[in-house]
Amino acid sequence: MTIYKAPVADTLFVLNDVLGYERYSNLPGFSDASADLLDAILGEAAKLAENVIHPLNQVGDREGCIRHEDGSVTTPKGFKEAYDQYREGGWMSLAIPAEFGGQGLPYTVHTAVAEYMSSANMALMMYPGLTQGAIAAIIEHGSDEQKQTYVPKMAEGVWTGTMNLTEPHCGTDLGLLRTKAVPNGDGSYKISGQKIFISAGEHDMSENIIHLVLARIEGAPEGTKGISLFIVPKFKLDANGNPGERNSVSCGSIEEKMGIHGNATCVMNYDEAEGYLLGAENGGLKAMFVMMNEARLGVGLQGLSIGEIAYQNAVAYAKERLQGRSISGVKAPEQKADPIIVHPDIRRNLMNMRAFNEAGRALILWTALKSDVAHRSGDEADRQAAEDHLGLMTPIIKGVLTDKGFEHAVMAQQVFGGHGYIEEHGMSQFVRDARIAMIYEGANGIQALDLVGRKLAMNGGRAVQSFFKEVGEFCEQYRSDEKMSPYTKGLKKGLNDLQAATMWLMQNAMQKPDNAGAAATDYLHLFGLVALGYMWARMVKAAQDKIAEGAGSAIHEHKLVTGKYFMDRIMPETAAHLAGLSSGCDSMMALPEDAF
């Protein structure tokens, strides 16, 4: 049986003390979740995650989802009841605008809560998670009628949503997609084709499922320019807007996969199903990206979530398992052996996970705040700066935090030794579940290309320059500060490496585009290290301020140590990334295809 405790105190430290959450109180919705209410909201979320959602995590893995002969799908025992509690508690609609029945609270608060829920049960939380993306796309691109028809029910959670992009022969390259849409003449379309890997494609948890489906309208241009997005409800709506006649979309099978067994990953067959254009004709890719960007941040969050729960379980085991004696002297003389947490190599695993988790949480919450500014601020310059940040950080959060989340699930499993390999202990599930986050919503290689190929040069490099400036100024400000310089020194070195890598790309990627592709993943991780290192420097500064004010507590003292660990042990990797990427694409691409 695994354990889980939501890290509420850490979330509050980051929001209140590091990011200055109070400063945003003039933004719409923030007054309803003021700093003093935050505590209560997060506390309630923690209870639900710990007591209701988490106990179903291993059950879900063991039972999986079952497709019946009629195409219906049963989710694991207890999932529906837990989901009902989740949506009845209003957690689904936390950040949905009030005009659609939501609570209109900050996306930041939703994000903090979503971390706990995904830690507790990633597979279960994918049902509402995908619905969030679908809601975002409908709000952004739907007609008023579509918004009023679908969003309130989805916000309430009685209907859920899906994203239907992938086809058997086309994943990353959506230009190849074949699902077709034929106009019925009444504004609706007949959608036909097969979609695969559809998370939450069919299940028994909601009264209707609103599929958002990419398809090609008859006669549309080839490639990505001819793709449109459609709303295809599982049940067509009757005159009162209630689920009525069954639409001709069905689950053909459930994939047998490595993990997230509690989520139904479906092959979906569309057989002249009735669909309604969402957004502009042939504007599907743009509309889809609204979902996608939301989903990418959500997936990055999953990486953190699994990293966190895996860490917590490794800690518990390391304190409990007695094996060997501390090399620096017996620590538990009353027992036959010391708990393994005394051994440096066990500590190394724990500190690695911890140092990434705490910085990852800060990076995600910082970015969530920027998202709120981008969507809610009245100041155009603020909005633009926030959107720049959001665009830049999305691939980094998705790519780096999911790579690390998986790596840390593996690390946590390693702490358990042989017991980690046995399914009963739940560590294997964390590894198997975390693995998908590196793949879906754009495999991490694609995130790296998005960063290097799009985000870097966008608006003349405005976003990246602004980030460099902010981090550089922070380093400069504390360069001679005795307490801060042990942290800013490592950060500055990392920033220098990142700037050198950026310069290298500018000088070498245009003339030889393969240099960009060859550098992408190293650049992504180099960027991630600097972003996380910056979070550490800011957390340490906030902790030092608290301590100096006489308001310091254990959490603040621990930040100083963990931040130092990050600078000592993790930050030096930036140099290897820089050296690797600046070797260029030659040795990577030189072998002829038939050499493989």
Added chain:
Amino acid sequence: MTIYKAPVADTLFVLNDVLGYERYSNLPGFSDASADLLDAILGEAAKLAENVIHPLNQVGDREGCIRHEDGSVTTPKGFKEAYDQYREGGWMSLAIPAEFGGQGLPYTVHTAVAEYMSSANMALMMYPGLTQGAIAAIIEHGSDEQKQTYVPKMAEGVWTGTMNLTEPHCGTDLGLLRTKAVPNGDGSYKISGQKIFISAGEHDMSENIIHLVLARIEGAPEGTKGISLFIVPKFKLDANGNPGERNSVSCGSIEEKMGIHGNATCVMNYDEAEGYLLGAENGGLKAMFVMMNEARLGVGLQGLSIGEIAYQNAVAYAKERLQGRSISGVKAPEQKADPIIVHPDIRRNLMNMRAFNEAGRALILWTALKSDVAHRSGDEADRQAAEDHLGLMTPIIKGVLTDKGFEHAVMAQQVFGGHGYIEEHGMSQFVRDARIAMIYEGANGIQALDLVGRKLAMNGGRAVQSFFKEVGEFCEQYRSDEKMSPYTKGLKKGLNDLQAATMWLMQNAMQKPDNAGAAATDYLHLFGLVALGYMWARMVKAAQDKIAEGAGSAIHEHKLVTGKYFMDRIMPETAAHLAGLSSGCDSMMALPEDAF
């Protein structure tokens, strides 16, 4: 369905052209597997691996092993027949001395063959693999009678062997073990206790199972000094040495685990089972280490094996899957998209795997040759140098190649995108199977401690100094060689980092032992990179010589590129390891236990 093709040409290149296999022809057994016979032996092994062993790999994962109510265990369909072919072909006894019915061929040849077999089906090959370790322990520590009684049948493969070390509360720390042995007065003992994680503990593939069991003789000293090793056969032998009465050892259950489902991982219950002391009373740990060292090399080999087959499948998919267009210009205009192997980030994954696999193969074969020298040479100085090498490289091969084997299985899975997450494609199995190799036979953290805490200082650092000298001289020799310097430059930089790390340990680990533990894993990987980098430099030199002689072919040209990739992209990681480890244990150990 996965694919597999044994890399015979690469094995031959390494043995013949890089390691000078011919030079060892004066050692016993080598004349029976002379360079011109090698080809034929490896070719036969390849056929068996590809056509018989490999087709059962996914079957084994899906079916797993079944324990019946009477405690008997059925292996997956086809496993027994394939194993019969393996042992009837004499593959089991390849390197077993002729006096015990073996063929007495070089261990090097056995190792080359074992790579193919483990690639083809890791779970199946664990049955004979563990038998090899048990044979080694009996040959080294058994009485003449024990050797004659057990080894020939085990060499023939009609009996198999196991290692019984772990108990529920004791894995790494064997001093805690409780299984007890009570003398019967006739030289035999009654063994009682429970062992867990016993690979191949019970199955239907052999006529008898010879368990080697660590236990504590009544009244023996506490801790590791009071442990003895026992032979406990599943069936006691009758007067003719044939399996007779059932011994009271039984499989209590089969573990439900993440991977290697085809191998029965058993809880074994000993209930006054009849056992016979193997080696000296209270000398169990020493005897066990014979098995363990053999097993550790075997597990390192498994890391390579899975890395290789995962790579091969990723290559096949990357050539076949059409998605997107090459950024440097369309490569397959006749098709709707290019194969994904044209994309640099896909290449990066493939080249990473390839660069490690080829160097890993060289490192293992080099070490296997040293093992042959250590066991067969008539020259004492040669034997000692070879044993030094063997001791030094065992934790490196085990730790680094299994960490990397797993990492590469994950990389290969990533190349498949979403399809990699679906069990059908077999990539998930590689990941799940490879995971155990980082854990068993001493978790990789223990390998790192073995290297830093024992191997480094052994005999005044003789082994490590000899390695540094050899690599340093190689670098020096080719420093001004225009063709070689692009390779030796990176290697030399890595060697410098390794020597600096070694010096740091010498200066800091004695006064503060936690500095050794804190440095161990970084040091292990730093050492691994230099050892693999040295293999690359030697392979490149051999390839260049062939090309210069006019005897060069594609394989030689490709070595130059892949070796360069290793130096460009992988070797620079040594600096991060050095920086990390030389930060010492302070930030790693400073948090109080209750901070976790």
